[in-house]
Amino acid sequence: MLPYLGYLLLLLLSKPLRAKEVVYDFNVTWVTANPDGLADRKVVGINGQWPLPVIEVDKGDQLVVNMYNGLGDKSTSIHFHGMYQNGTNEMDGASMVTQCPVAPGSSITYNFTVNQNGTYWYHCHTDYCYPDGYRQALIVHDNNSYFANEYEEEFTVTLSDWYHELAEDIKPEFMSVYNPTGAEPIPNSWLFNDTQGMSLSVKPNTTYLLRLVNIAAFTAQYFYIEDHNFTIVEIDGVYTEPTEANLLYVAVAQRYSVLLTTKDTADKNYAIVTVVDSTLLDTITPDLQLNHTNWLEYDASATKPQANITVAESSDLSPFDDATLIPYDHMPLLENPTVTVNVAVVMDNLDNGKGYAFLNDISYTAPKVPTLYSVMSAGDLATDATVYGDFTHTQVVDHMDIVEIILNNNDTGSHPFHLHGHVFQVVDRYPPYGSDFFEFADAGIPQPYDPNNHSAFPAYPPRRDTIVVPPAGYVVLRFRADNPGVWIFHCHIDWHLMQGLAMTFVEAPLMIQEKLTIPADHYAACVASDVEHEGNAAGNTVDLLDLSGQNQQPGWIPDGFTTRGIVSMVFTVLSAILGMGSIVLYGLSDLKHAKKPETQAEVSGQGVQGGQDDEYQD
Known part of the structure; x- marks a missing residue:
């Protein structure tokens, strides 16, 4: 009997524990919030609450999220940012890409x-709705991490920008002939854990894990804690060699985990400082508060002074260069890429006078059929990029290809680029963090990557899923195509995605067809939304290479017209129309009762009132 019991015990101990199922039921509705104390506004809530719940699971768990759209007037979805979705591409949540x-x-x-670990987040990926509050952290706990026994408690900290208007109300003014330069909408404020002026209560001589997530729609922020250093142990779900830092630059969609050891005494509280990257803002009004103070609270009864320091004024603080981090697993450089994608970020106008964003000459335009569903219905033609349309900028790659992305930035602003379904190696970036990183465009000449003249590649490049490409600089990224699926690669500034700054990778399409099954409720969502779910990008199910009727970007401005020229022409035409109208009104008026201006100032004043339509002009 005893040997038998011993055998059973050995069998139980040798069998891995069954992962648990974690279920969230989300009823997505509008609620009212006022996180900065400046304005009530509609926000997207879950189960009648905002801020939204943090999703928490353990590595290996089965995550189930049942989402009901109770918004009434807006379609939606959930993208689980940073989740590889290996074998479950249909769960990626990007509308018109995978659902x-x-x-x-x-x-x-x-x-x-x-089947991964680290710090992530979830957000809406439909019609630019996450600036309306539909975003929150997603944490994957890992009791086997190399630093699991080094901290006593953890905090999740989200950084975000905040608008007082709905994204759908901002868009018509942003994507407008009156905003030809594409100046991004300026946030009204910035939040720390969806509020301001909060405290993290800590004990002396204790180590904590801080998980930092930038869930903003637009702006990066600097993060530091006065008189404290910390140790970086994770970026975007990838464990790193422990690396000391005192200041982080956290771009939109990026995440860091850091170990923070508190001081021995609890005689004062210390400012947690966040500073907005003001180089991203075209206009800074006097009432816009870019520096914010929260607190590392040692003593609740002690004072909590404001920190008014800026990064530029601090000689002993410089942002840590994430491109120098070494992955803890020491995964070596991916050598000899089999596919090279060379694209440049360009911001320009099309013939409707509005500002668009391009990778080379393509401004991403969503297809009529989600790209994954085109894969599933295309048969052997799924390997032909033509099926996916001319304006999804689709690159078809084979299973296990080593893909190199050369991303040159011809724009004067920085861009945080995110790849779904993968982390990539950051093989090269120019310029590095430092005095030139954010102001390099002042030189006026973009510096494209030269494969014959570049710095030495690191032996163990850092891996992450979101990287900042500097103004007028470049990044070189590599990943292994080991995850069959449809994955979008895009700038995570939501306004730039609205302008079309994205492209698509279709990875091992025949393997997708073989291994993937799209659930019935996902197809039912298409029927309810009146969206086609078969055929090519144009919805053609008969001739998959016929793209007649596909969605496409507006036309190019004819040769000879510059951006300045077309804007000038538009305003000239408007002025002419207004002038003709004035003549007509003058001719029809009763001249005997018309008031004659008494001074030249009155004449000038009438002219001034006619030119205040451009909300975004400086």
């Missing part, structure tokens, strides 16, 4: 295994 939008009154279930 149809979920219409009001409809439901969808996301169900996938979380």
